[in-house]
Amino acid sequence: MHSMTCRTEGIQSTAPVRWRSFESMCTVYWEAQGRAGATGYYRSPDPRVMLFFNDVSDSILFAGQNGAPRTEWRPMLRALYVPSGLPMWTSFRTPHRFSHLDLHIDAHWLRERIAPMLGDETARAALRQPAEVQDVGALAALAQTLADEIDRPSRAPAFAESLAVALVTGLVAPKPDADETAGAQGGLSAWQMRRLRGFLAKRGGRASNAELAREVGLSEGWFSHAFKRTTGKTPLQWQQEQRISAVKECLLHEDLTIAEIALRFEFSDQGHLTRVFRRHAGITPSAWRREARAR
Structure with a gap:
């Protein structure tokens, strides 16, 4: 089970929460809605991934600092990688219904699986940095398959774990296209x-x-x-x-x-x-x- 601290106001589930625990990660599928002005606070000792199955960027803002000026809040994108221990505050500008997949992953296990693909130094650096993507593309298909594995397992647990590794890699791995990496280099994405x-x-x-x-x-x-x-x-x-x-x-x-x-x-x-x-x-x-x- 994950051990994330979560405090929300004005957000409620619209369907029973679906979840499945693996040896090195926990997957949770949420369907929920938030009213205008709803707020949330989240902090986990484990790295985690959030992928929304619908666009929330016009309705939900988030910040990484409590009491941050409104100019520092930014739109919530479709997919996020959140490193271990990084806090997040959210605020709803408008009422919104949404569904998303949460992955809570053991940090050591994750690094061991990504390091052979990226190199140990690159993997360590990538997993320490938050990442966010609006154009989820193939990541949405990975997330949907993983969500289906929660209560309708089709293969061994290693299959779901490999999907999680692919999802994280798609979010944190350096991209060859300079336009997409501009944000990490001090420019706009x-x-x-x-x-x-x-x-x-x-x-x-x-x-x-x-x-x-x-x-x-x-x-x-x-x-x-x-x-x-x-x-x-x-x-x-x-x-x-x-x-x-x-x-x-x-x-x-x-x-x-x-x-x-x-x-x-x-x-x-x-x-x-x-x-x-x-x-x-x-x-x-x-x-x-x-x-x-x-x-």
């Missing part, structure tokens, strides 16, 4: 950049650094540093490029006047849009539209 693009696409106009930082769960100061490291640009420069790209789409596919487009994308007037557009594209919006439609 791929999911954070995707979230920013989606946020700006819905918003239409310009957002402040504070708004962008809040969207990806970072403090404003750290966000500015991480953003410049990732893109080589300031958030203002990058937003301007995104807005000009959106203006080009509008020029190409819609019949609005330049003044109407300036208003849609929150430029102060047609002249302002023309100056910014010329700086980026080398020609005026009207000239760009004529050339683009003639191709």
